[in-house]
Amino acid sequence: MSSTTTAEIIVIGGGLYGSCIAYNLAKNGASDVVVLERNGLCSGGTAKSCAVIRTHYSIEANMHHAVESLKIFSNFDEIVGGDIGWRRTGYIILGPEEHREPMLKVFRQQNKYGVDTEELTPSEAHDVHPLLSFHDVSVIGYDTLTGYVDPYLTVTAYAHRARELGATIHTETPVTGLKLDGGMKTVETPRGKFQAPTVILAVGPWTNQIGEMIGVEFPYAVSRHQVITLKIEQDYDRDWPIIKDLTTPDKIYLRPETGGMVLVGTGDHGDPITDPDTLTDRVDREHIERIGVLMANRLPAFANAECTAGWTGAYDIPPDWNPLVGPVEGYEGLYVAAGFSGHGFKLAPTIGEALAQLVLGQTPRTPIEMYDMNRFSTGKTLRGIYGLGSIS
Numbered sequence: 001m002s003s004t005t006t007a008e009i010i011v012i013g014g015g016l017y018g019s020c021i022a023y024n025l026a027k028n029g030a031s032d033v034v035v036l037e038r039n040g041l042c043s044g045g046t047a048k049s050c051a052v053i054r055t056h057y058s059i060e061a062n063m064h065h066a067v068e069s070l071k072i073f074s075n076f077d078e079i080v081g082g083d084i085g086w087r088r089t090g091y092i093i094l095g096p097e098e099h100r101e102p103m104l105k106v107f108r109q110q111n112k113y114g115v116d117t118e119e120l121t122p123s124e125a126h127d128v129h130p131l132l133s134f135h136d137v138s139v140i141g142y143d144t145l146t147g148y149v150d151p152y153l154t155v156t157a158y159a160h161r162a163r164e165l166g167a168t169i170h171t172e173t174p175v176t177g178l179k180l181d182g183g184m185k186t187v188e189t190p191r192g193k194f195q196a197p198t199v200i201l202a203v204g205p206w207t208n209q210i211g212e213m214i215g216v217e218f219p220y221a222v223s224r225h226q227v228i229t230l231k232i233e234q235d236y237d238r239d240w241p242i243i244k245d246l247t248t249p250d251k252i253y254l255r256p257e258t259g260g261m262v263l264v265g266t267g268d269h270g271d272p273i274t275d276p277d278t279l280t281d282r283v284d285r286e287h288i289e290r291i292g293v294l295m296a297n298r299l300p301a302f303a304n305a306e307c308t309a310g311w312t313g314a315y316d317i318p319p320d321w322n323p324l325v326g327p328v329e330g331y332e333g334l335y336v337a338a339g340f341s342g343h344g345f346k347l348a349p350t351i352g353e354a355l356a357q358l359v360l361g362q363t364p365r366t367p368i369e370m371y372d373m374n375r376f377s378t379g380k381t382l383r384g385i386y387g388l389g390s391i392s
């Protein structure tokens with residue numbers, strides 16, 4: 001097939017960001033939005049996500065987006081439409097002595113944003129989560145608003161609403177070429193060409209594959225992250241809070257899962273890889289053993305936990321671990337939303353909304369100019385108090 005389809009705006013990528021941006025474009029007035037996804041909807045990093053929706057960030061812009069996005073996640077049916085499996089659990093964050101002052105500062109900042117984070121004593125925290133051990137912990141923070149969602153339901157809900165508002169979504173449509181001659185941009189696929197004056201790249205770790213087509217290198221590295229699920233003999237309550245443990249070198253987090261299981265991920269850099277297409281879901285034995293030791297220290301009931309499953313996913317990590325969102329300098333009508341560094345799920349509703357508003361010439365409701373990729377040449381990089389990592 002060698003047809004040419006024209007559109008007002010083309011979004012490349014049908015993950016969380018592609019579908020969220022398409023919905024927000026259509027909702028804010030774009031009449032002819034086309035999404036091109038090489039596989040099925042939600043088949044990239046979003047499908048591997050633990051989808052924890054927390055607001056603890058020391059970088060204020062991230063906290064602002066996380067808080068505003070949490071309002072959308074937790075009222076999704078009313079605001080966007082659809083059931084995304086929202087489950088509110090609350091969040092316990094554990095820190096070492098060196099993080100005490102910075103963490104308390106973040107709690108106060110969260111309070112200003114309407115999040116009810118407070119410092120708990122070990123005995124108070126034990127009432128909230130009876131399996132935790134606090135013997136080597138200096139700070140315990142707790143909020144009741146954090147939760148998690150189902151990634152597939154979230155992407156398909158955004159896509160469904162985007163379609164209802166007039167967008168067209170082509171799955172199984174890989175972009176194989178991008179030409180930027182003149183005002184119209186041409187996107188090549190095996191299903192024919194698509195042309196539009198505006199193209200948005202929402203392809204996560206694959207952004208540099210598209211970048212190569214136009215001679216642009218986006219500033220991020222790709223790494224491999226492992227998630228495992230653990231099960232113990234006694235019941236693990238699905239309503240116990242999500243835990244983030246900043247005392248561990250891997251900055252582990254854990255989240256209740258169905259079937260009495262607990263899902264454990266890490267907030268460290270992970271293993272560098274060059275090509276996200278080389279990822280398999282194989283999890284390393286050494287990783288399971290290392291996480292097992294950290295878990296047994298934090299939750300002694302997990303000393304003999306069974307590892308029931310595991311998978312891997314790619315993080316796209318800019319030098320400061322923060323998003324790359326906005327216009328691509330020197331290429332009028334080309335925009336990017338990438339570099340979410342393993343913490344982009346919780347930020348998507350308002351970053352997607354803001355980028356759509358920017359593209360349509362409107363003022364973003366929640367500012368995104370701090371995520372412009374030029375920050376690496378202007379020295380305005382985003383630095384959090386915990387150093388580099390997915391909690392910044």
Ligand SMILES: Cc1cc2nc3c(=O)[nH]c(=O)nc-3n(C[C@H](O)[C@H](O)[C@H](O)COP(=O)(O)OP(=O)(O)OC[C@H]3O[C@@H](n4cnc5c(N)ncnc54)[C@H](O)[C@@H]3O)c2cc1C
Pocket residue numbers: 012013014015016017018036037038039040041042043044045046047048049050051052053173174175176202203204205206209225226227265312313314315337338340341342343344345346347
């Ligand atoms: C293991 C793991 C755990 C995570 N846990 C959390 C968490 O608990 N909380 C949180 O906030 N964040 C988390 N994240 C991060 C979050 O899930 C991501 O930031 C977010 O899902 C990224 O969405 P995306 O749309 O940018 O990328 P993707 O979901 O990767 O979407 C990109 C899409 O582009 C498509 N594509 C690629 N190349 C082409 C092409 N040539 N043509 C057409 N389509 C193409 C891909 O198929 C894919 O569907 C986690 C990430 C991982 C990997």
